[in-house]
Amino acid sequence: MGPRAGRRRTELLAAAARLFAAHGYRGVTIDDLGRAVGTTGPALYRHFPGKEALLGAVLVDISERLAERGRALVADSDTSEGALSALLRGHIAFALDEPDLITVHDRELGNLIDRDRRTVRRLQRGYVEEWVNVLAELRPGAGRSTLRASVHATFGLLNSTPHSRGELSRDAMADLLLRMGTAALLAQTPASG
Template sequence: MKTGRTEKTPTRNRRAEILDAAAGLFAARGFHGVSIEDIGAAVGVSGPALYRHFSGKEALLTEMLLDISERLREQGARLATTADPDTAEAALDALLSGHIEFALTHPALIRVHERELDNVPEQARRAIRRLQRLYAEEWVTVLSELHPACPPARLRAATHAVFGLLNSTPRSAGELAPEAMADLLRAMARAALSPLGVIL
């Protein structure tokens, strides 16, 4: 049993290392500006050795974006389970904290998604978008508990507007310490959501 674990763990770690390195390179140079050899050099292996982990650059990009979309959806579902009439505020705080942490720790993934989703095969692209819609609906569910009179379309539009704010970190983070940036993003997101209590 121990032998099996020690054989598998390095493979998982190596895949994560490759994905992290590729995200940084794709964010900096663009998908078409990065070669398999570039990614291999970033993790200290030959380009061809990467084919033991991924069938090619497109497969690498696809797994990268599917993985983060699934992780966000799972996180959103878990955090939103507290969204009942008595704890919806706590659920919203948890969703905000979770997304802010993601935005501050993975700005390269945000940039890659913004720029490179069209380079993912259509079927996988649809799956990524579906996961993202499910994640957004977790926010809409929580917001509907806080603002039951607000139309769902307005809640959904507000959710995506807040995502745009929080996902600005590839351009806005850096000058402030992470803690200060997190506080600023949280305050701005809360301010952006405050008009939902006003029925128009």
């Protein structure tokens, strides 16, 4: 794929995420998608076989980017504390800068074809395990199931930004999410008794 085709593909993915978030997958036509990037609907078939494939590409793309970023952030960190902070900051940036993708994932995952849904789930599991591996070093007494549940709960908090940001500035919301996410992930599991 050449640079121009790559740019067009990126434009299409961004436009599709924006339109699917605003109107739902079923509420967007191929013509709507074409108009959003300054072309005709049928011209999209040069890049994707159809709207279903475009939805799959949107969700697989973000899952791949998050997984790759997670691996890189952990690899570039000298300490577990640094890795956790980097993971949190990276996910917070995603949540604040790409809220349409959170909305599309929440609402439209069920519209993916099986192959794309399996790919998204596999990539997401790998991303979660990056977090769990870091937390296992910081909370050695906690079981992996508890750590995994902590990560998923924290994602719920971080991914609430399309609904919870309100009037806070981006920086204020990022700081709030970092403090809350850190506290949630490092919360000690109460002793059973």
